[in-house]
Amino acid sequence: xxxxxxxxxxxxxxxxxxxxxxxxxxxxxxxxxxxxxxxxxxxxxxxxxxxxxxxxxxxxxxxxxxxxxxxxxxxxxxxxxxxxxxxxxxxxxxxxxxxxxxxxxxxxxxxxxxxxxxxxxxxxxxxxxxxxxxxxxxxxxxxxxxxxxxxxxxxxxxxxxxxxxxxxxxxxxxxxxxxxxxxxxxxxxxxxxxxxxxxxxxxxxxxxxxxxxxxxxxxxxxxxxxxxxxxxxxxxxxxxxxxxxxxxxxxxxxxxxxxxxxxxxxxxxxxxxxxxxxxxxxxxxxxxxxxxxxxxxxxxxxxxxxxxxxxxxxxxxxxxxxxxxxxxxxxxxxxxxxxxxxxxxxxxxxxxxxxxxxxxxxxxxxxxxxxxxxxxxxxxxxxxxxxxxxxxxxxxxxxxxxxxxxxxxxxxxxxxxxxxxxxxxxxxxxxxxxxxxxxxxxxxxxxxxx
Numbered sequence: 001x002x003x004x005x006x007x008x009x010x011x012x013x014x015x016x017x018x019x020x021x022x023x024x025x026x027x028x029x030x031x032x033x034x035x036x037x038x039x040x041x042x043x044x045x046x047x048x049x050x051x052x053x054x055x056x057x058x059x060x061x062x063x064x065x066x067x068x069x070x071x072x073x074x075x076x077x078x079x080x081x082x083x084x085x086x087x088x089x090x091x092x093x094x095x096x097x098x099x100x101x102x103x104x105x106x107x108x109x110x111x112x113x114x115x116x117x118x119x120x121x122x123x124x125x126x127x128x129x130x131x132x133x134x135x136x137x138x139x140x141x142x143x144x145x146x147x148x149x150x151x152x153x154x155x156x157x158x159x160x161x162x163x164x165x166x167x168x169x170x171x172x173x174x175x176x177x178x179x180x181x182x183x184x185x186x187x188x189x190x191x192x193x194x195x196x197x198x199x200x201x202x203x204x205x206x207x208x209x210x211x212x213x214x215x216x217x218x219x220x221x222x223x224x225x226x227x228x229x230x231x232x233x234x235x236x237x238x239x240x241x242x243x244x245x246x247x248x249x250x251x252x253x254x255x256x257x258x259x260x261x262x263x264x265x266x267x268x269x270x271x272x273x274x275x276x277x278x279x280x281x282x283x284x285x286x287x288x289x290x291x292x293x294x295x296x297x298x299x300x301x302x303x304x305x306x307x308x309x310x311x312x313x314x315x316x317x318x319x320x321x322x323x324x325x326x327x328x329x330x331x332x333x334x335x336x337x338x339x340x341x342x343x344x345x346x347x348x349x350x351x352x353x354x355x356x357x358x359x360x361x362x363x364x365x366x367x368x369x370x371x372x373x374x375x376x377x378x379x380x381x382x383x384x385x386x387x388x389x390x391x392x393x394x395x396x397x398x399x400x401x402x403x404x405x406x407x408x409x410x411x412x413x414x415x416x417x418x419x420x421x422x423x424x425x426x427x428x429x430x431x432x433x434x435x436x437x438x439x440x441x442x443x444x445x446x447x448x449x450x
Contacts, residue, residue, distance in 0.1 A: 035405045042391070042401065043233040047245040050220035053391055053401055054236055055228045057384060063134045063229030064385035066126035067145060067244070068392050070222050070254060072329075073120045073193040080205070082197015084217070085118035086158055087210045088125055092116050093154040095143030100154060103140055112137045114144065118195040121257075121329045122396050128385050131230050142243045148214060150207040162202050173338075173435050176270055177278045181433040184268045185260055185282060191330065219250025226392045228384040257330040260284065262429045265447045269434040277342040277436030281349075281446075284426050285325055285333040288398030294410040295418040296426060298369050299356060300325040300333055302419065303427075306352040307335060317345040329397040333426065342436065343445045350448070353430075356423040361416045377408055 043054045069075070075084055092114050094100035107113060112129035114137075125145050129137040169175030186192040225244070227236060262284040285300075286292035304323040311321040321337040335353070339345040381387055394404040432446045 035409060038405045039402055044401075045233065045237055047237060047240045048220050048247070049249040050223050050225060050240065050244055050247070051395075052225040052236065052240060053227070053395060054231060054233045055226075055387060055391060056231060056233070057228060057387075058230055060228075060230045060384060061131060062128065062384045063131055063137075063227070063231060064126070064128040064383070065225065065227035065229075065388045066124045066392065068224040068226065068396060069123045069217050070224065070252065070396060071217075072118075072122050073190045073195065074255065074257075075217060076193045076195070078193060079201065080209070080213075081194045081201045082162065083201070083205055083209060083213050084123050085116075085195050085197065086155070086162060086202060086205055087148075087213050088116035088118060088123060089158040089162070090150055090155045090207075090210055091148035091214065092125060092144050093158070094149040094151060095140075096147045096149050098140060098143045099149075100151070103144065106136065106140060110137060114141055120191050120195060122392075123195070124392070126385070126388075134229070134231070138239060146218070146243060146247075148210075150210050150214075152207055155205075155207045155210065159202055159205065162196065163199055166196065166199050166202070173272065173274060173276075173278045176272065177280055177433055177435045180268060180270050180435060181280055181282060184266065184431060184433055185332065189260060189330070190257060191260075191328075219248050219252060220244070221250045222252035223247075224392065224395060226388045226395070228388040228391070260330050260332065262431065265429045266431045267434065267441075267443055267446045268432070269436075269438045269441055271438040272435050274436045276338050276340055277434060277440060278338045279342050279346060279432060279434050279436075280334050280336040281346070281430040281432040282332045282334045283428065283430045285331040286422075286426070287329055287331045288327060288394060288403070290331075292422050292425070294407065295414045295422045296333070297325055298366060298411065298414045299419045299423050299427075301369050301372075302361070302365065303335070303352060303356055303423075306355070307337075307349050310348050310352060311337060311339075311345050315344070315348065317341055317348070321345065321349065327393065327397075335430070342434070342440060343442045346432075347445050350430075350445075353423075353427050357420070357427055360420045363416060366414060366416050366419055 038055075041056050043056070045052055069084065076082070092103075094103055103114075110129060110133040112127065112133055114125065114127050116125045117123065125141070127137055127141050170179070182192075182194070223244070225240065262282075286296050300323050307321050307323055311317050312319065318337045318339040321335075321339075323333065323335045325331075325333045335349050337345045337349060381390065390404045391401045395401040398404065434441055434446075
């Protein structure tokens with residue numbers, strides 16, 4: 001049969017494979033009272049155009065947060081791709097007044113960390129420490145972020161680490177699949193400017209390039225600070241005014257990213273002599289700020305379980321087939337599989353996609369999925385670092401930090417009709433990237449005629 005089982009059996013199977021438990025009911029009750037309490041714990045203010053968000057956790061033993069640079073892929077070009085990531089990595093090694101050895105020794109002594117990362121929508125310099133160590137960690141953090149040394153030896157070391165990562169990514173099938181997918185989806189889009197750069201762009205960058213780039217992005221209108229811990233907002237305001245508040249304000253304005261092109265299904269194959277073929281099919285998805293996002297999260301979770309059950313458990317065609325929703329401003333979702341029989345595996349996955357688009361699920365499974373989000377959410381939000389990251393992501397690309405507290409409530413309101421509606425809207429025009437035996441791929445399976 002087209003669906004592999006009757007609709008009734010599929011729904012019963014779906015209910016069995018969803019992970020739910022007694023914690024979900026408790027978490028649902030907690031959600032009703034926690035939204036207002038969590039929002040009330042947050043303060044926001046500006047220092048010379050620099051927005052600051054502080055969530056106070058009374059008696060929390062840890063403090064975490066970070067400085068976020070807006071812009072992401074829009075800040076770089078094809079010629080200097082990777083410069084923001086390299087700049088931040090080299091900056092956190094040492095400040096002009098605190099040498100690298102002192103930074104490493106002090107952070108180790110305090111049990112603290114300072115790290116950095118760059119992505120398509122924003123970049124960050126993050127910190128984590130105990131509450132008693134925060135004042136000293138703040139001194140180090142401020143120094144390396146505002147007055148980085150960019151010593152040639154530090155820059156060379158960070159460049160080599162990035163180049164090793166790029167070389168390893170290019171040799172693995174997974175890395176080749178990701179590279180193919182990025183070229184397929186992002187050509188002509190700002191996301192084509194890869195935050196990790198290329199071997200050519202990274203090799204060409206110099207300490208002077210990093211200094212000039214640092215000066216250009218360190219303007220308060222382009223920055224966001226987020227703190228979570230047992231911190232007093234007024235004391236933080238004074239610390240920031242004495243340091244980051246002295247940066248030039250600038251006139252940075254956020255520009256929305258254009259939508260990616262999913263006007264039709266496509267298939268791109270990178271031939272490789274491999275025993276297993278690697279497949280990822282991407283499709284459009286709502287962003288965090290979109291009202292459709294909660295329903296899409298539920299829909300993708302259901303699709304993931306259906307795909308896993310059909311492709312791995314029943315047919316044993318792949319070890320880890322799945323479906324995933326990303327969190328970018330110009331967002332995507334995907335189905336993925338690695339298999340020795342890619343045509344059969346993808347055919348079965350597309351059957352699950354069509355099932356989601358054509359059938360309205362009963363209330364029970366949808367409610368169970370919503371309940372499972374409550375449990376996983378509270379488990380994942382136990383640390384100050386996780387809460388800071390969530391607040392920042394929603395503030396930068398999710399319509400504002402308050403939406404981070406509303407997410408669970410919105411998930412609870414998702415109905416079976418909502419799941420089918422977003423499935424019909426987004427689960428179509430799938431663009432497939434494939435790495436493996438080109439002769440084993442049947443185009444009619446991957447891009448069926450409409």
